[in-house]
Amino acid sequence: MDLKDQRIDYTKFELMEDHAGSDPFALFKRWFNEASTIEIEPNVMIISTSHNSQPETRVVLLKELVDEQFVFYTNYNSRKGQAIQDNPHVSLLFFWQQHQRQVRINGIATKVPEQQSDDYFKSRPIESQIGAIASTQSSILEDRSQLELRMEELKNYYKFHPIERPAHWGGYQVKPMHFEFWQGRTSRLHDRICFDNESGSWNRKRLYP
Amino acid sequence: MDLKDQRIDYTKFELMEDHAGSDPFALFKRWFNEASTIEIEPNVMIISTSHNSQPETRVVLLKELVDEQFVFYTNYNSRKGQAIQDNPHVSLLFFWQQHQRQVRINGIATKVPEQQSDDYFKSRPIESQIGAIASTQSSILEDRSQLELRMEELKNYYKFHPIERPAHWGGYQVKPMHFEFWQGRTSRLHDRICFDNESGSWNRKRLYP
Numbered sequence: 001m002d003l004k005d006q007r008i009d010y011t012k013f014e015l016m017e018d019h020a021g022s023d024p025f026a027l028f029k030r031w032f033n034e035a036s037t038i039e040i041e042p043n044v045m046i047i048s049t050s051h052n053s054q055p056e057t058r059v060v061l062l063k064e065l066v067d068e069q070f071v072f073y074t075n076y077n078s079r080k081g082q083a084i085q086d087n088p089h090v091s092l093l094f095f096w097q098q099h100q101r102q103v104r105i106n107g108i109a110t111k112v113p114e115q116q117s118d119d120y121f122k123s124r125p126i127e128s129q130i131g132a133i134a135s136t137q138s139s140i141l142e143d144r145s146q147l148e149l150r151m152e153e154l155k156n157y158y159k160f161h162p163i164e165r166p167a168h169w170g171g172y173q174v175k176p177m178h179f180e181f182w183q184g185r186t187s188r189l190h191d192r193i194c195f196d197n198e199s200g201s202w203n204r205k206r207l208y209p
Numbered sequence: 210m211d212l213k214d215q216r217i218d219y220t221k222f223e224l225m226e227d228h229a230g231s232d233p234f235a236l237f238k239r240w241f242n243e244a245s246t247i248e249i250e251p252n253v254m255i256i257s258t259s260h261n262s263q264p265e266t267r268v269v270l271l272k273e274l275v276d277e278q279f280v281f282y283t284n285y286n287s288r289k290g291q292a293i294q295d296n297p298h299v300s301l302l303f304f305w306q307q308h309q310r311q312v313r314i315n316g317i318a319t320k321v322p323e324q325q326s327d328d329y330f331k332s333r334p335i336e337s338q339i340g341a342i343a344s345t346q347s348s349i350l351e352d353r354s355q356l357e358l359r360m361e362e363l364k365n366y367y368k369f370h371p372i373e374r375p376a377h378w379g380g381y382q383v384k385p386m387h388f389e390f391w392q393g394r395t396s397r398l399h400d401r402i403c404f405d406n407e408s409g410s411w412n413r414k415r416l417y418p
Contacts, residue, residue, distance in 0.1 A: 001238060001274035003252045004332055016353070029210060040306055043212045048266045048300065050259035057257045057266060057302040058391075059311055065210035091257065091266040097249055102268055123213055127396035135398070135417045144225070144415065147398060182267075187336035189344070189356060206353065208344045 010100040010184025015191035017206070024179040024195040024202055025068055028103060031181070035096035045072060046093040047174075049083035056083065062094075063120065069173035070105070071112060073120060075137035077168045084109045090174055100184035107176040117170030130154045132169045185209070219309040219393025224400035226415070233388040233404040233411055234277055237312060240390070244305040254281060255302040256383075258292035265292065271303075272329065278382035279314070280321060282329060284346035286377045293318045299383055309393035316385040326379030339363045341378045394418070 020027055035042040043062040048055050058080065064071040070092060075081060084090065092105040111117075121129060134150045141147055176197070183191040190209040195202040229236055244251040252271040257264050267289065273280040279301060284290060293299065301314040320326075330338060343359045350356055385406070392400040399418040404411040 001241070003270070004272050004329060006250070006252055006270070007334075007337075008250060032210070041215075041217060043215055044304070044306070046255055046266060046302060046304070048257040048264035050262050050264040053259050053262070053296050054298045054315060055257040055259040055264045055266075055300040056313070056315060057255060057264075057300040058313055059302075059304055061212070061215075063213050087262050089263045091264040093255060093266040093268075095253070095255070095268055097253070104265070104267055106263060106265060120213060125216075125396070128216075131397040131418075137417050139417050141415045141417045144400065147417065151396075151398065187334070187360075188340040189360065191353065206350045208346050208348050208350045208356065209340075 009186050010190070011186050012100050013183055014185060015181060015183035015193055017193070017204075020181060020193045020204065022202065022204060024176070024181070025065070027181060028179070029065070031096065031099070031101060031103065032094075035094075035099060035101070038098045039096055042094075042096065044094070045070065046095070047072070047080065048091045048093075049080050050087055050089065051083040052086075056080070063171070067173075069175050070107070071116075071171050071173045073117070073169070073171045075132065075135070075169050076111070078137035084172065092174060092176075102180075102182040104180040104182065105174070105176045106178040107174040109172045109174045112171035112173050114170070118165050120171060121165035121169065126158070126163065127155075129163050129165075130158060133163075133166050180207070218395050219399070220395050221309050222392055223394060224390060224392035224402055226402070226413075229390060229402045229413065231411065231413060233385070233390075234274070236390060237388070238274070240305065240308070240310055240312065241303075244303075244308060244310070247307045248305055251303075251305065253303070254279065255304070256281070256289065257300045257302075258289050259296055259298065260292040261295075265289070272380070276382075278384050279316070280325075280380050280382045282326070282378070282380045284341065284344070284378050285320070287346035293381065301383060301385075311389075311391040313389040313391065314383070314385045315387040316383040318381045318383045321380035321382050323379070327374050329380060330374035330378065335367070335372065336364075338372050338374075339367060342372075342375050389416070 045062040048057040060072040088109045090109045094103040179195040181193045192207040194205045254271040257266040269281040297318045299318045303312040388404040401416040
């Protein structure tokens with residue numbers, strides 16, 4: 001498979017210091033809002049963990065940015081949950097293709113308070129709630145029909161019983177220590193502006209592309 | 210920023226065992242070709258490294274899939290190059306949003322032969338060649354105008370001199386040891402089919418979503 005001639009020149013925008021400002025969260029929100037006007041799912045958030053030096057990467061959905069932390073929900077017993085338990089250093093990536101932009105974040109993941117997970121769990125459609133209960137995420141499933149049968153059983157059960165968040169399902173919040181804002185530019189001379197958290201204040205730098 | 214109510218139900222496709230087959234490369238190519246009919250840049254490849262247990266994640270472009278290895282090009286002195294030198298375990302992610310599909314790969318990165326890097330370098334537009342020479346990737350750039358000035362100087366210089374690939378720029382090839390093919394399904398009951406390289410043959414498993 002040869003893709004050597006597939007190239008797009010990135011010419012839509014630029015990222016200069018006056019646009020970047022001094023607050024990475026403000027810039028993130030500005031870019032997020034711009035992405036929201038055109039992307040199917042602007043809150044697609046790619047999260048990588050590192051477990052015994054093996055990075056692993058998958059898509060989750062950003063559900064909140066609150067108190068300067070990025071929140072998503074998952075099964076705490078999943079592979080990513082196990083990886084975070086051993087090593088809370090994670091990286092996040094937002095890639096907004098229509099704007100030819102990336103935001104790269106390095107940070108630390110911790111569990112959100114239980115009440116917050118309860119509240120979000122309750123807000124989900126009931127089929128997703130039951131799906132979270134039915135699935136022992138990342139373990140081996142012999143046959144899809146097993147899962148579908150279990151879903152049907154649980155759907156019947158929960159017609160007559162109150163549904164509660166299972167203890168193994170909840171949120172993580174990621175506290176950023178480093179941001180990079182990447183704007184694709186022509187001839188691969190992309191703009192890269194970083195913010196590092198140094199003793200509580202954000203230090204801005206431009207990097208060579 | 211509250212995105213809790215932003216949700217899309219994934220209903221377009223399913224991934225059953227008979228479609229998955231027994232060869233992860235064949236399945237990858239099939240999905241890639243399908244993505245190519247609709248995605249802006251189907252060869253967007255998200256690569257994560259792990260350096261001192263800190264994962265880092267960014268977008269590169271897949272340039273070849275040859276001899277069952279995924280090839281991309283970069284600056285060997287970049288942050289990702291340094292991370293790979295210390296720890297060649299990487300993860301790759303393809304996310305094809307229109308088809309609600311992910312392919313997740315864990316593998317080992319090595320440099321491609323020099324001749325292969327030379328050949329690809331020569332095939333690039335001259336502005337990108339000069340861009341690769343002008344940029345000391347990932348180091349601090351005081352001001353964008355410095356880089357632009359350097360580009361202009363180099364463009365003038367290379368009007369009269371042959372251009373050669375700099376030694377610090379070239380390809381990596383990633384040899385997969387693990388694949389996961391993820392197909393979004395309704396009520397978060399996604400299909401996940403993995404292939405693990407076990408003594409040279411691929412062992413297929415389905416995982417709970």
